[in-house]
Amino acid sequence: MPMINVEDQVRVHVQDLGSGPAVVFISGFGLDHELWDRQVRVLTEAGYRTVCITQRGHSHSDHPLHGYDIDRLSTDVLSVLATLRVGSAVIVGHSFGGQVAFHTAALAPHIVSRLVLVSSNAVRASRSADFPFGAPPDDVVAQMVKAEETDRVAARYQLIQTNFAAEPDPRVVDWLMSTWLRMPTWSAIACYNTLLRTDLLDEIPDVEQPVLQINGTADRVRSTKSAHWLKSQLSDSTMVELDCGHFPMLEAPEAFDKVLSGFLKA
Numbered sequence: 001m002p003m004i005n006v007e008d009q010v011r012v013h014v015q016d017l018g019s020g021p022a023v024v025f026i027s028g029f030g031l032d033h034e035l036w037d038r039q040v041r042v043l044t045e046a047g048y049r050t051v052c053i054t055q056r057g058h059s060h061s062d063h064p065l066h067g068y069d070i071d072r073l074s075t076d077v078l079s080v081l082a083t084l085r086v087g088s089a090v091i092v093g094h095s096f097g098g099q100v101a102f103h104t105a106a107l108a109p110h111i112v113s114r115l116v117l118v119s120s121n122a123v124r125a126s127r128s129a130d131f132p133f134g135a136p137p138d139d140v141v142a143q144m145v146k147a148e149e150t151d152r153v154a155a156r157y158q159l160i161q162t163n164f165a166a167e168p169d170p171r172v173v174d175w176l177m178s179t180w181l182r183m184p185t186w187s188a189i190a191c192y193n194t195l196l197r198t199d200l201l202d203e204i205p206d207v208e209q210p211v212l213q214i215n216g217t218a219d220r221v222r223s224t225k226s227a228h229w230l231k232s233q234l235s236d237s238t239m240v241e242l243d244c245g246h247f248p249m250l251e252a253p254e255a256f257d258k259v260l261s262g263f264l265k266a
Contacts (some may be wrong), residue, residue, distance in 0.1 A: 006056070006079040010067065013060040014080055015052040018044030022086045023264065025052045026077065028095030028119070029191060030156070030180035032059035035094065039249060042257050048264070051089070053080050055100065057187025059179055068190035070198045074104040081111060090264060092116040095221070095246065096195050099125070106203040116212045116260065119219055119246045121226040123200040130201055133226035137196040144192045148185055156180045165218035165245035172250065204233050211237040212263040214256065216244040238263070 003011040015033040025036045033052030040050045054061045091112050093101025098120025105112040126137035147155035215227045231237045240259045244251035
């Protein structure tokens with residue numbers, strides 16, 4: 001069942017493999033199920049069911065003009081799980097996918113048993129009076145939208161390169177770019193706005209499930225300070241810092257798998 005209807009005339013791509021306890025993966029901005037290739041292999045061999053959801057506007061999912069607010073994106077996730085009859089799952093969200101995963105956990109604690117935030121502070125990606133991390137959203141959104149509209153290939157290439165702690169393998173950059181460029185400009189601009197303007201601070205008390213935060217010490221996109229702040233606000237959170245940038249599943253795969261597997265077994 002590669003495509004699942006989440007709304008009238010909107011389908012999202014889903015990879016559903018293995019059997020056992022369900023682990024749901026939501027990729028970050030512009031990416032899809034291929035980001036989790038190694039983790040799917042490791043976890044299915046260990047007796048887990050892995051469900052990778054490609055968000056609307058991304059890769060092989062449909063690219064509607066509207067529907068990119070955080071409520072709609074989380075509703076998409078819950079629609080997929082209902083269709084697949086997943087009654088309980090651990091949700092793993094990377095970067096922008098971490099925001100969606102966090103909101104989903106707050107909305108449906110009866111379904112989301114545990115939460116894993118990868119390179120994501122989840123509640124905000126920009127500065128506010130109550131969240132003193134990052135830059136104010138207006139200027140950042142304006143810069144990213146201008147870059148996207150002027151030369152989206154160059155803009156996205158630059159973003160990918162700066163996400164790594166060290167100079168990445170050009171073949172990895174080419175692979176990620178091939179996925180990113182399946183995301184049209186209108187979806188990217190809408191997701192930039194959702195990413196940088198969403199505020200989930202009020203939902204922190206609603207997330208009482210065990211939370212694992214995996215962050216890179218050299219992540220230039222999400223500060224570890226904001227991740228430590230979030231840990232201090234959550235009722236049950238464990239934070240692990242790996243020697244990498246924004247893509248721990250690619251830059252430190254063995255360490256990442258060990259941490260994730262340990263959390264799933266706990």
